[in-house]
Amino acid sequence: ETHTVTIEPLGREIECRDDQTILDACLRAGVWVPHSCTHGTCATCKVDVLDGDVDHGESSSFALMDFERDEGKTLLCCARPESDVTFEADLDVDEELEVFPVRDFTGTIIELEDIAKDIKRLKIELDDDLGFNAGQYMRVIIPGTDGIDRTWSMANSPTEQRIIEFQVRNVPGGVATDGWLFKDAAVGDELKLSGPYGKFVLRTWEEDKPIVMLGGGTGLAPLASMVKHALEDEAYEGHITLYAGGATAEHLYDVDYFRELEEEYEDQFTFHACTSEEAEGFRHGHVNTVMEEDFKTLSGYQGYMCGSPVMVEACLKSFMGKRLFPRDIFHEDFFNEA
Numbered sequence: 352e353t354h355t356v357t358i359e360p361l362g363r364e365i366e367c368r369d370d371q372t373i374l375d376a377c378l379r380a381g382v383w384v385p386h387s388c389t390h391g392t393c394a395t396c397k398v399d400v401l402d403g404d405v406d407h408g409e410s411s412s413f414a415l416m417d418f419e420r421d422e423g424k425t426l427l428c429c430a431r432p433e434s435d436v437t438f439e440a441d442l443d444v445d446e447e448l449e450v451f452p453v454r455d456f457t458g459t460i461i462e463l464e465d466i467a468k469d470i471k472r473l474k475i476e477l478d479d480d481l482g483f484n485a486g487q488y489m490r491v492i493i494p495g496t497d498g499i500d501r502t503w504s505m506a507n508s509p510t511e512q513r514i515i516e517f518q519v520r521n522v523p524g525g526v527a528t529d530g531w532l533f534k535d536a537a538v539g540d541e542l543k544l545s546g547p548y549g550k551f552v553l554r555t556w557e558e559d560k561p562i563v564m565l566g567g568g569t570g571l572a573p574l575a576s577m578v579k580h581a582l583e584d585e586a587y588e589g590h591i592t593l594y595a596g597g598a599t600a601e602h603l604y605d606v607d608y609f610r611e612l613e614e615e616y617e618d619q620f621t622f623h624a625c626t627s628e629e630a631e632g633f634r635h636g637h638v639n640t641v642m643e644e645d646f647k648t649l650s651g652y653q654g655y656m657c658g659s660p661v662m663v664e665a666c667l668k669s670f671m672g673k674r675l676f677p678r679d680i681f682h683e684d685f686f687n688e689a
């Protein structure tokens with residue numbers, strides 16, 4: 352059965368099946384609504400239901416508490432309509448942002464390579480062109496599972512629309528990584544995926560503000576996409592300083608690539624590879640502490656960061672300590688690295 356969902360304050364109406372999440376229906380209709388984890392844990396997609404009934408599905412009890420359910424709140428990524436529904440969301444989306452509707456794709460693995468300790472590069476050829484903004488991610492259905500999915504950010508430039516690249520860290524015991532990608536996955540395998548998702552994008556329309564980027568582990572992936580897009584596609588003329596962090600030098604990847612970019616674009620791009628354990632040729636410390644040594648203030652800058660929720664939290668404090676306004680700080684948290 353299909354119900355009509357009305358999105359306020361836009362007043363836009365879309366159709367949503369009763370077995371489909373409202374988030375999915377919105378994104379497929381090309382209507383941007385807030386979301387991040389897409390799995391009922393981060394609460395980014397929490398909205399007010401003004402009218403109608405929803406099934407809260409797998410919303411976790413801490414992301415959507417009982418009293419909030421009573422107050423008529425729901426998580427769009429879990430909610431399925433039980434009647435026609437009207438909800439109101441904070442649609443604070445930049446007018447400049449191009450919204451690419453979410454679509455389904457079939458992909459074939461064309462490259463799978465170890466690039467650092469416990470990290471693989473996965474290249475997938477899609478059956479159709481994928482339009483996306485640098486920094487966005489896909490949901491990948493893990494083959495051999497009962498529809499279990501993971502969200503991985505594209506590391507390639509959005510001008511490359513057929514072959515996408517993910518960078519994935521192994522998590523011991525993780526179904527998607529230990530149980531598949533680092534075990535049985537092979538070149539030639541087919542998989543199902545959908546996207547693009549996410550609002551963590553290179554803000555090409557704010558070229559007047561220099562950017563500082565902090566990436567922890569494979570949190571480098573979306574930042575890599577942004578850097579490639581900015582420099583190689585000339586999508587952004589402002590200056591970018593990128594900090595990539597890992598536990599040891601063996602945990603870092605694409606260091607030479609970024610160092611070469613730094614040479615080629617010396618007026619526009621600065622790169623620092625940082626290790627928590629001291630290592631020759633690398634900056635010593637977490638990305639945020641190394642960044643703190645380099646900048647007295649970040650007033651007038653924009654801050655981008657991506658990594659584990661703990662890392663993002665620490666970087667947020669460092670950015671604020673350097674007088675960056677929250678409105679100039681953008682982040683993606685990797686919730687489901689498993």
Ligand code: FES
Nearest residue numbers: 387388389394428
């Ligand atoms: Fe819905 Fe995270 S809780 S996107």
